[in-house]
Amino acid sequence: MVEEKDVSESLKEWDEKVVGKTLERFPERKKEFATISGIPVKRLYSPVDTADIDYNRDVGFPGAYPFTRGVQPTMYRGRFWTMRQYSGFATAKETNERFKFLLEQGQTGLSVAFDLPTQIGYDSDHPLAQGEVGKVGVAIDSLADMEVLFDSIPLDKVSTSMTINAPASVLLAMYIVVAEKQGVPMEKLRGTVQNDILKEYAARGTYIFPPQPSMRLTTDIFRFCSEKMPLWNTISISGYHLREAGSTAVQEVAFTIADGIAYVESAIKSGLDVDAFASRLSFFFGSHSDFLEEIAKFRAARRLWARIMKERFNAKSDRSTRMRFHTQTAGCTLTAQQPDNNIVRVTMQALQAVLGGTQSLHTNSRDEALSLPTEDSVQIALRTQQIIAYESGVGDTIDPLAGSYYIEYLTNEIERLATEYIKKIDSMGGAPAAIEQGYIQKEIHAAAYAFQRAVDSGERVVVGVNKFTVKEEQSMEYLRVNPQIEREQVERLMALKQDRDGAKVEATLKALKQCAEGTENLMPYIIDAVKAYATLGEICDVLRSVFGEYKAPDIL
Amino acid sequence: MSSKKIRVLVAKPGLDGHDRGAKVVARALRDAGMEVIYTGLRQTPEMIVRAAIDEAVDVIGLSILSGAHNAIFPRVMELLNAEGVDDILVVAGGIIPEDDVPMLKEVGIAEVFGPGTPLQEIVDFIQSNVKK
Known part of the structure; x- marks a missing residue:
């Protein structure tokens, strides 16, 4: 055992006698060092910096509260993370072919990108859809498109993640019905709907309805799935888009968890027991370019969420406190210049996510600062994950960077700073209120501007x-x-x-409208409308007519 | 240089919600002494042209990352022409492949700024090319 006092004395000695002399002759590259989040970085970390850590309380063991070291007891020794490339473009038929290509290449789960009209609940013939159909994802207008999208893909074998938020219930309903037609009952379906509307208001922009009815749609999915789809992740509470919009790592953790708190509160308020739904909440983070800060971020986020679920929401089951998350490498760090360099960036970011204990991973393609990725580029991106998994050996022991003085210090620091932010958001009335007041958007925007300034001045290379x-x-x-x-x-x-x-469509839409005007769970009504081949636009129009549409505050 | 401030409309046409770039550029133009109006998301070409005329701007900055630029940018220029507007400088930015740039310039987009463009470059371009 190292005596703490001894270390601080010898550290002081080292600083004065050894470092001092060197600095006189060789000054350091910069006067001050800091992480991308602005956390000051010292020359050296030692046991002095981790003295207040209680191993059992703060670090613990994988698969056990507070999950700092990972959510499963054996992590990647049991099974690698799910390699899940976000993909989708053009029509259902073309995306179906890309899916089959990816599965043949060894990808282990699907992740559907929808085009913008689909994400905002417009059919492809809507005036606002012009020029956008099939561009950033696949166009889905009705169950008929969804049937083509998953044609010959056995939905009892793959897990599917769908990046869909405002109309999440409708796409989930379509997925359920397609599976049913394949003979797969919904209780067997594995996958995720993103279903995180708060970050749409704060950063991503594909909202439809105002916050209150949106939160109802969200909690209706929580309730429906808690009764009928035990393997389905009902939400993917997303920091990724907040990060891509410019936030720092600390803000990403803080704002994501603040959103998570809002969903839990809303579900409890609607009468659900916390342990009935909390284990199906999942998260989604970015993996940016500050290698060690990102690893610490993932660890800090897990611990902070676990503590909040237990201490604030009195979750009884450890499973309710376990933060499982998907990671995507940071699209905003990719450069249009010398695009092959992006392969290296993505490799490092993917490695961070793995060292941070992610459950699934999307690696970006080198050409994404230029356009949608080509098949070749997507293959390199997937191979990057496979090389990390099968060649590097980093998955052979769990959380290998634990115990590093710096990593443990930084994990603490990120948790501490994120907690301060969450307190501030609590005092404003929670995440929905903070978003309504433009607070979160302004914080993100200020960070984005500061980052661009630092790049322009050459301070950040x-x-x-x-x-x-x-x-x-x-x-x-x-x-x-x-x-x-x-x-x-x-x-x-x-x-x-x-x-x-037509009569069946009309009848199911009428029933849906009545349900929307009341308080019953919307899911069964949406499923009925979907089965009658009512379109996404028609279903969302019914909901628009009852709920109204969200108008964003003017924030610059 | 005249003392009149350059007025800029920063616009997000289409359904794309990625407004980090638009907002950062808007802020930089403001810091460079311009008056900046930001439209917010989901603007049709009609809404943008209307706002540009109503606000009597000198410059329109269009931002798209969704790939819809080939459909939307020419439409904006078409509407400006139809309104007889020829003294507004129109620039664009976003994820726009280089192959598309000649066509966009042909319809009257003065410059297309891709990822990695320093903010100062955009400020300088506007200051030296503004038409009135």
């Missing part, structure tokens, strides 16, 4: 952008979505409206 630049022609092949797609999709939609039983 981005290789290939403000240092080590070369003159280059953009020579990469990139994926282009055929503009023809939009017309074809609209034609399919027209044909569907001709073929279906």
Whole structure:
């Protein structure tokens, strides 16, 4: 055992006698060092910095409260993280082919990207959908498209994550019905709907309804799944988009957990018992470019969430306090300049996520600062994960960086700073109120601006952008979505409206409207409408007519 | 240089919610002494052109990351032309492949700023190219 007092004395001695002399002759690169979040970084960390850590209380063991070291007892020794590439473009048919390609390449789960009209609840023939159909994801107008999307993909074998928020209930309903047609009952379905509306208001922008009815839609999914879909993740509380919008690592943890608190409070208020739904909450983080800070961030987030669930919400089961999360490498760190360098960035960011104990991972493709990724680029991105998993050996022992003085110190520091933010948000009335007042948006925007200023001044180096630049022609092949797609999709939609039983559509939409005006769970009514081939736009229009639409505050 | 402040409309056409770039640029233009109006999300070309005329701006900055630029930017220019507006400088930014830039310039977008553009470059371009 090291005596703490001895270390601080010898540290002081080292500082004065050894470091002092060197500094006179060789000054350091910078006067002050800091993480991307602005946490000061000292020259050296030692037992002095971790003296107040109680191992059992603060660090503990994998698979046990407070889960600092990971959520499963054996972590990647049992099974690697799920390699889950977010993908989707053009029509259901083309995305179905990409899915099959990815599964053949050894991908272990699906992640569906929907186009913007789908995410905002518009059919492909809506005036605002013009130019957007099939662009950033696949266009889904009705159950008919969803049937094509998952054609010949056994839904009892794969798990599917769907990046869908405002109309999450509708897409979940479509998934349930497609599975049912495949003969797979909903209690067997594994996957996730993102279903996190708060971060849409704060950062991502694909909201439809005002906060209150949105929170009802969210908790209706919690309740429905707690009764009928025990393996389904009812929400993916997302820090990723807050981070991509410019927030720091500390803000990412703080704002995500503040959103999480709001969902838990809303569900409890609607009459659910915390242990009935909390174990199906999942999270989603970014993996940015500060290697060690990111690893500490993941550990800090797990511990902080566990403590909040236990201490604030009195969760009885450890499973309710366990933060499981998906990670994506940071799209905003990719450069359009010298795009092959992005492969290296993504490799480091993916490694951080693995060292931080992620449950699933998306690695970005090198060409994403230029356009949608090509198949070649996606394959390199997936191979990056496979190399980390099968060649590097980092998954052979759990949480290998635990006990590093710096990592443990930084884990504490991120938890402490995030807790301060959460207190502030609590005092404003919680995350929904803080978003309504524009507080969270302003904090993120200020961080984004400061970051860009630091890059522009050269204080923060981005290789290939403000240092080590070369003159280059953009020579990469990139994926282009055929503009023809939009017309074809609209034609399919027209044909569907001709073929279906109009009276049945009308009846189910009428029933849905009545439900929306009352307080019953919306899910069964949405499933009925979906089964009758009512379109996404029609279903969302019914809800718009009852709930109204959200208008964002003017924040700059 | 005249003492009149340059007025800029920073606009997010289409359904794309990624407004980090638009907001950062808006802030930089404001810090450079311009008057900046930000439209917020989900603007149609019609709404943007209307706002530009109503607000009597000198510059429109369009930001798109969703890939819808080839459909939306020419439409904005078409509407400006239809209104007989030829003294507004229109610039754009976002995820826009280089191959698309010549066509966008042909319809009248003065410059397209891709990822990694220093803010000062945008400020300088506007200051030296503004039409009135």
